[in-house]
Amino acid sequence: MKFTRIVSFVAFASLAIPSVSARENSMGIRVGFNTRNSSPAAGLWFQHEFAPHFRLAPNIDYIFRRNDTDALSINCNGQFPIHFGGSGAFVFYPLAGLNYTSWNYHHNDDPDISDSSSDGNGDVTSRKNRFGFNAGAGLEYRVSPTLKLALEAKGTLVKSYSSATVTLSIGYVF
Secondary structure (H helix, E strand, O other), X not given: OHHHHHHHHHHHHHHHOOXXXXXXXXXXXXXXXXXXXXXXXXXXXXXXXXXXXXXXXXEEEEEEEEOOEEEEEEEEEEEOOEEEOOOOOEEEEEEEEEEXXXXXXXXXXXXXXXXXXXXXXXXXXXXXXXXXXXXXXXXXXXXXXXXXXXXXXXXXXXXXXXXXXXXXXXXXXX
16 A cells, blocks of 8 residues: 555656656556466556656556456556657667556355356455566657657566566657
8 A cells, every 4th residue: 555655646746846848748548468367458657757868657557357367557667768760759768667566366255156146246356465576678659749659568576476568558748
């Protein structure tokens, strides 16, 4: 709970920090795939550029249920953008950061119930909450001055719950 508050504070504080120069912010949606339970993931992201080669990028992803397992993943990553290409439309960025994931395991404790009933009897959820570290990289393409697309791949190192996530995202630049 404390980590969630810290990540939320950092994300919202970065919106309120006045920039010395014309640094940009961006936010958007992302969809992808998580290897822990081999299922789709979707989420929201935000980026605040503090310097030409450093930006803070918190995001939150929901990893959809598959094999009775789903998760909520909250990340706060530092990205280190490297611009290339003549027009500067392409950006490669390595990333590193912190992760908090809450894995939910849905199972049936009553052997006489083969399915979950409509009122939810028999469905039991247990949670495993873990902190971890992220490492990965991404590639962005600036479609227009206010729109960018990105492909990102990262590994999350968490005790007994490590995984990899690959996402595609679209975002508004402001």
